[in-house]
Amino acid sequence: xxxxxxxxxxxxxxxxxxxxxxxxxxxxxxxxxxxxxxxxxxxxxxxxxxxxxxxxxxxxxxxxxxxxxxxxxxxxxxxxxxxxxxxxxxxxxxxxxxxxxxxxxxxxxxxxxxxxxxxxxxxxxxxxxxxxxxxxxxxxxxxxxxxxxxxxxxxxxxxxxxxxxxxxxxxxxxxxxxxxxxxxxxxxxxxxxxxxxxxxxxxxxxxxxxxxxxxxxxx
Amino acid sequence: xxxxxxxxxxxxxxxxxxxxxxxxxxxxxxxxxxxxxxxxxxxxxxxxxxxxxxxxxxxxxxxxxxxxxx
Ligand code: SF4
Ligand code: SF4
Numbered sequence: 192x193x194x195x196x197x198x199x200x201x202x203x204x205x206x207x208x209x210x211x212x213x214x215x216x217x218x219x220x221x222x223x224x225x226x227x228x229x230x231x232x233x234x235x236x237x238x239x240x241x242x243x244x245x246x247x248x249x250x251x252x253x254x255x256x257x258x259x260x261x262x263x264x265x266x267x268x269x270x271x272x273x274x275x276x277x278x279x280x281x282x283x284x285x286x287x288x289x290x291x292x293x294x295x296x297x298x299x300x301x302x303x304x305x306x307x308x309x310x311x312x313x314x315x316x317x318x319x320x321x322x323x324x325x326x327x328x329x330x331x332x333x334x335x336x337x338x339x340x341x342x343x344x345x346x347x348x349x350x351x352x353x354x355x356x357x358x359x360x361x362x363x364x365x366x367x368x369x370x371x372x373x374x375x376x377x378x379x380x381x382x383x384x385x386x387x388x389x390x391x392x393x394x395x396x397x398x399x400x401x402x403x404x405x406x407x408x409x410x
Numbered sequence: 411x412x413x414x415x416x417x418x419x420x421x422x423x424x425x426x427x428x429x430x431x432x433x434x435x436x437x438x439x440x441x442x443x444x445x446x447x448x449x450x451x452x453x454x455x456x457x458x459x460x461x462x463x464x465x466x467x468x469x470x471x472x473x474x475x476x477x478x479x480x
Contacts, residue, residue, distance in 0.1 A: 350475035359472030362461050377462025393456040394415045396473045 196220060196295060200241055201267050202315060210309040217301035222293045229286040236274035236282050238296050242266050245292030249284040250367060258367040269319050275302050334370045342369040343379050344407035351398045359394060416454050417461055417471035421445040424468040430460035
């Protein structure tokens, strides 16, 4: 049984060979186009995924159609783990491919079997859940504690500190991430530019002054 | 991103309200029969104003976010 695709994923680096072999047996790879909806919020959770290539995002939409982005996934990130572990087994968010993606798919029954048999697999999930919890806590704290200007500054710093992303961010997507609307993001970006914090070039937001941005993120 | 990157306009979402055309600081857009169109490949400065103002979200001008290298 080939385990190459499993070996390439850093999240599975700590797995024993036996676990890898069974995971390889119990999973398969799918390629999906940009814009494809992998999961719909509220529907039964049928599979967990690990992103092998491309980018995807998790979001929720309220009744007025306003979107709150909960996470943006890059290669190596697991998707939909919490939904499969929850007692109601429903997808917690909608997941959409932002570019053509390749995913490792683990069906719900196989996911449960892997957890039941392999403590090293469960251990990996625990670490992942701790990371997600920390991120969601930061997101909730940011939304409740900081003004939109500060949230935007924090978000820009976070994005620039990450490894380069293959797809850019629209004002809509930034707004959905920080819990505001597009025209507010547009106005704030102009304000940051006028204040020398950023410079906008064709298709790029360049962060110029870390100190000023950190200060803006605290205000 | 290349010098010629332009915002993308999804004409199926466009209501022909003309806001992007009238507010573009570079006069980079004209209203054609089927919706707003760029006058050429170089006038648009990719400032994002049209994306910000479009009431239907028909315009996308994505940007990557990076630290200045200098
Ligand atoms: S602002 Fe939007 S809806 Fe109005 S004309 Fe321009 S693209 Fe169409
Ligand atoms: S990005 Fe700016 S310059 Fe280009 S069309 Fe839109 S408003 Fe005009």
